[in-house]
Amino acid sequence: MNRFDYARADSIGAAIAAAGAPGGSFLAGGTNLLDLMKIGAAAPERLIDISRLPLDRIEYADGGLRIGAIFRNADITRHPEVLARYPALAEALLSGASAQLRNAATTGGNVMQATRCSYFQDPLSPCNRREPGSGCGALGGRTRNHAVLGWAEGCIAVHPSDMCVALAAYDGVVEITGPEGTRDVPMATFHPLPDAAGAGAPALAEGEIVTHIRLPDPGGMARNARYLKLRERTSFAFALVSAAAALEIRDGVIVSARLALGGVAARPWRCHEAEAMLVGMVPTRGSFTVAAAEALTGATPSGDNAHKIELARRIAVRALDLAAAGTPDRLPALPASAFAGEDNG
Amino acid sequence: MTLTLNITINGAPHEIALDDPRATLLDVLRERLGLTGTKKGCDRGQCGACTVLIDGRRMNACLALALSHDGAEVTTIEGLAEGDTLHPVQQAFIAHDGFQCGYCTPGQIMSAVGLIAEGEAGLDPERVREGMSGNICRCAAYAGITDAVLGATRASGTRTGDERTDA
Numbered sequence: 001m002n003r004f005d006y007a008r009a010d011s012i013g014a015a016i017a018a019a020g021a022p023g024g025s026f027l028a029g030g031t032n033l034l035d036l037m038k039i040g041a042a043a044p045e046r047l048i049d050i051s052r053l054p055l056d057r058i059e060y061a062d063g064g065l066r067i068g069a070i071f072r073n074a075d076i077t078r079h080p081e082v083l084a085r086y087p088a089l090a091e092a093l094l095s096g097a098s099a100q101l102r103n104a105a106t107t108g109g110n111v112m113q114a115t116r117c118s119y120f121q122d123p124l125s126p127c128n129r130r131e132p133g134s135g136c137g138a139l140g141g142r143t144r145n146h147a148v149l150g151w152a153e154g155c156i157a158v159h160p161s162d163m164c165v166a167l168a169a170y171d172g173v174v175e176i177t178g179p180e181g182t183r184d185v186p187m188a189t190f191h192p193l194p195d196a197a198g199a200g201a202p203a204l205a206e207g208e209i210v211t212h213i214r215l216p217d218p219g220g221m222a223r224n225a226r227y228l229k230l231r232e233r234t235s236f237a238f239a240l241v242s243a244a245a246a247l248e249i250r251d252g253v254i255v256s257a258r259l260a261l262g263g264v265a266a267r268p269w270r271c272h273e274a275e276a277m278l279v280g281m282v283p284t285r286g287s288f289t290v291a292a293a294e295a296l297t298g299a300t301p302s303g304d305n306a307h308k309i310e311l312a313r314r315i316a317v318r319a320l321d322l323a324a325a326g327t328p329d330r331l332p333a334l335p336a337s338a339f340a341g342e343d344n345g
Numbered sequence: 346m347t348l349t350l351n352i353t354i355n356g357a358p359h360e361i362a363l364d365d366p367r368a369t370l371l372d373v374l375r376e377r378l379g380l381t382g383t384k385k386g387c388d389r390g391q392c393g394a395c396t397v398l399i400d401g402r403r404m405n406a407c408l409a410l411a412l413s414h415d416g417a418e419v420t421t422i423e424g425l426a427e428g429d430t431l432h433p434v435q436q437a438f439i440a441h442d443g444f445q446c447g448y449c450t451p452g453q454i455m456s457a458v459g460l461i462a463e464g465e466a467g468l469d470p471e472r473v474r475e476g477m478s479g480n481i482c483r484c485a486a487y488a489g490i491t492d493a494v495l496g497a498t499r500a501s502g503t504r505t506g507d508e509r510t511d512a
Contacts, residue, residue, distance in 0.1 A: 001367050005366070006348065006412050008412075030409060030413060031390055031405070035390060035408060100390070100403050100459075103404050104404045235475055235478035236479060333471035
């Protein structure tokens, strides 16, 4: 790990001012940043500790919720309002990392976490994301976990977050504050997509900080929402593919649908066309199969990962199935698992 | 530049001068305070051998920058027993043979203490296993570990989730 200077920011203003100079990096829970620093994939000259900023609460806002950037992942999964009205968010978070990591990791840190591409993590490999202009080491390499949607020659990595997939499905909005004031960006488009030259422009300008995530009222979808995730082991593993699904069903007909895929692209992949298609349909396996096919239209392998396209299609169908069946009163013992048995709905 | 870390470990306050901000809580526990019960396994948050309670929550000490936890109250494996009387979770690990080589055991026990305090897994073995998935046991003593956590949960007499006993 490189040597760095350490300073604690006592206010959002102080954090922004400190981050305005080059070489600085925000430290909150540290579960991702310290790991990257230990393996040499990140080497900030200064750490600006924002873990004491007054952003550690959930507030009610306009019928929805506003989650502070320092609010811990584990605390989201225990929040009664989240469990009652945004259960797919709790299920997504519980399906990721470990209890120890969720206790430390923050909302803002989860949004800002780096890709898990092994070529990004290996300082000896070229990586446009870590070192712009150096190329992509993953292309032609070991690519079974890499992107099948929205990728380009510049970068084929996927965003690792489960939380962001659920937030995207719930129409979450990222609140950003910086030297120029505040701005809102939808969760579903917050993370840049790559282009031929690289990983895309950073989501945040220099000096900017994520302060909150805003969630609108889920309305009639509250108890028809699920998160489902395929991984190489049933716990403490990143998604091969995942899906967040939510439905509002009235008189046996879908009146509103949400579908977002994880593990397939550099951002949570919101499927607007598939959602529009589902409106007016009867919630059956047949309807979901048609919508899932639409969601994966345009998917192409970025290497040895064509299997992910079919996996994503099937996980979308099953997530919609589970959403239609209704969210169980208590989340299953194995959250988001395809192997959770009858508990899973 | 020397930085000062004020931290309470197992009830005892410490003022520690750090000449390098890179120290993790794990480094401080082991190298500065001689509390080597907390183990360094992977050093990357993947194995759970370094699990401690920070302000009552189980976390990986290897990914906790020490300075960021200035003012915190930390409990390590050394802080569980009262004199010669082992903590109920420690007793349960012995009673249920929840280990083989023992290297992961301090982390397993601290994680179990945290899990039981969270009160969400209850007496459901599947929920216990899922809740303990941040602790790797290379000897694969998992069956004994699960039994130990269930036994300690029963003995604790505290809230056990929804009181269900089915899997």
